[in-house]
Amino acid sequence: MIPASSPRAENFFLPAAPGQRYCLYHPAAGVPKAALLYVAPFGEEMNRTRRAAALQARALAAQGVAVLQIDLYGSGDSDGEFGDASWQTWKQDLALAHAWLAAKTGRAVGLWGVRLGALLALDYASNAALPVARFVFWQPVLRGAVYLNQLLRLRLAGEMLAGGGAVDSRQLRAALREQAQEIGGYDVAPAMADAIESLDAGKLAAPDAPVHWFEVVADAERPAPPPALQLADSWRARGAQVALQAVPDQPCWATPEIAECPQLRAATTAAIAEVLQAIGAGAARTAAKAEARDA
Numbered sequence: 001m002i003p004a005s006s007p008r009a010e011n012f013f014l015p016a017a018p019g020q021r022y023c024l025y026h027p028a029a030g031v032p033k034a035a036l037l038y039v040a041p042f043g044e045e046m047n048r049t050r051r052a053a054a055l056q057a058r059a060l061a062a063q064g065v066a067v068l069q070i071d072l073y074g075s076g077d078s079d080g081e082f083g084d085a086s087w088q089t090w091k092q093d094l095a096l097a098h099a100w101l102a103a104k105t106g107r108a109v110g111l112w113g114v115r116l117g118a119l120l121a122l123d124y125a126s127n128a129a130l131p132v133a134r135f136v137f138w139q140p141v142l143r144g145a146v147y148l149n150q151l152l153r154l155r156l157a158g159e160m161l162a163g164g165g166a167v168d169s170r171q172l173r174a175a176l177r178e179q180a181q182e183i184g185g186y187d188v189a190p191a192m193a194d195a196i197e198s199l200d201a202g203k204l205a206a207p208d209a210p211v212h213w214f215e216v217v218a219d220a221e222r223p224a225p226p227p228a229l230q231l232a233d234s235w236r237a238r239g240a241q242v243a244l245q246a247v248p249d250q251p252c253w254a255t256p257e258i259a260e261c262p263q264l265r266a267a268t269t270a271a272i273a274e275v276l277q278a279i280g281a282g283a284a285r286t287a288a289k290a291e292a293r294d295a
Contacts, residue, residue, distance in 0.1 A: 007061055014070070016096055019079025022071040023097065024054075025104070026061040032105040033064035033276050036136065037097055039124075041115035043082075043151075043186045045253040046075060049114055052252045052261040059269050064276060066105045067112070070097045083180045083187030087195035091124045098130050108133035110209070115253055116141045119199055126205050134275070136268065137213045139251060142227055144199035152176075155183045202231055206238035212271045213244045214264055220248045243271065 007027040013020040028035075038053060040046040057067040071078040072093045074085035094111075101109050110133040113121035118140030125132045141147045152169045172181065177194075180187045213232065215224040223229065224246040232244040247267045252259035 009058070009061075014096060014100060016073070016079075016093060019073070021073065021079070021093055021096070022077035023100075024057075024069040025101075026057045026067040026069075028064045028066040028105070029062050030064055032066040032107055033279055034133065034272070035066045035068075035101050035105040035107040035109045036060065036112045037094065037101055037109050038067060038069040039094065039111055039113040039117035039121045040069070040072070040075070041117050041253050042147075044184050045115050048255060048259075049253045051258050052265065053114065055260055056265045056268060059265060060272060063269065063273060065272060066101065066107070068097055068101045068104075070094075081187070083189050085189070086191055087120070087123075090120060094120070094124045095129065098128065102130055110134035110136060112136040112138075113140060114138040116144075116147060116196070119144060119147075119201055122201055122204050122207065123199060125207070125209075132207075132209045134209045135207055135211045135213075136272070137211065138264065138268075139216055139253070140201065140213065140228075142201045142231055144196040148173075148193060148197045151183050151188070155181070202234060206235045206240040207242075208240070210241040210275075211235070211243065212268070212275075213242060214267055215244065215246050216249050216251045216261070216264060217246045218248065222246060222248075245271075 007029055010025045010027065012023055012025070014023050038057065040053070041049055053069065057069060060067050070093060072085065072090045074080040074082040098109050108131050111121040111125060113119070113135070115138070118135075118137040119142070121135065121137075122140075125135070149169060152172050155172060156169060173193075175181055176188065177190050180189045182188075211232075213228070215228050217224070224232075224244055228244060232242045235242050245267055247264050249261050249263040250259045252261045
C-alpha cells in the first residue's frame with residue numbers, strides 16, 4: 001500500500017559527466033526532518049528491488065524524510081551503457097546526488113544502500129566531501145570477491161542450462177580480466193569486476209554515523225548470518241553505532257517475481273520513526289534552552 005499522505009514524486013535529469021542521471025525525488029511531507037539518498041543494488045537486483053524501494057521511499061516521505069533515488073551511469077534511464085560504467089564514476093554520481101539533496105533539503109544526508117549498493121555507499125562515504133548523517137542497509141554485500149563469484153556462478157549456470165561448453169569460474173574470471181563479459185544480461189567490464197573484487201567492508205573505515213542494518217532471514221527464529229554479526233561487533237568495537245536486525249521476509253532482490261518486502265519495509269519505517277522522534281526531542285530541548293536564555 002502507498003501511504004495516502006505521501007507527496008507526489010518528482011522526476012528529473014541531473015547534469016553529470018558524462019551525460020545526465022535520471023533521478024526520482026520523493027519530497028518530505030511538510031518541512032524535511034531528514035534526507036536519504038538511495039543507492040541501488042547491482043544489475044538485475046536493481047530491477048527486482050524497484051517496487052519495494054519505491055514503496056519504502058514513499059513511506060519515508062510520508063514520515064517527513066526526503067528521499068532521492070538515482071539511476072547511476074549506465075543503469076536504468078540514465079545516460080551511458082552499463083558495460084562502460086566504472087566504480088569511480090558511480091561514486092562521482094553519488095557525490096552529485098548527495099550535494100543536490102543536501103542543498104534541496106538543508107539537511108545532512110543519509111545513505112540507504114541495498115546489497116552491493118551498501119558496499120558502494122560505504123566506500124563512497126569513506127572520502128565523501130559532505131557529512132553522512134546515517135546509513136540504512138538492506139542485506140549489504142560485505143565482500144566484493146564473494147559477490148563477484150556469485151555473479152560468475154550465475155553465468156555458468158546459465159551456460160549449463162543452455163547446453164554450453166564446460167567452463168569453470170576460474171576460466172571465466174580470467175576471461176573477465178581481458179574483456180567485458182555478459183553476466184545476467186549485463187556487460188561487466190574488467191575494471192568494474194576488479195573494483196568489486198577488491199572491496200571488503202571489514203577493511204574499510206568503520207562508519208562514523210549511526211548504522212541501521214537489516215538482514216532478511218527465512219523465519220523469525222533465525223538470527224542474522226555470522227558474517228553480519230561479526231562485522232557489526234567489529235564496527236562497535238571501533239566506536240560505531242550499529243543496530244543490526246534480522247527480519248523474516250522474502251528477499252525481493254533475489255526473486256524473479258515482484259516482491260514488496262512488507263516486513264522489511266515495516267522494520268525500516270519503525271527504525272526511522274525512532275530516529276525522527278529523537279531528532280524532534282533534541283530540537284525541542286534546544287528551543288527550550290534558547291527560550292530560557294532569552295527570558
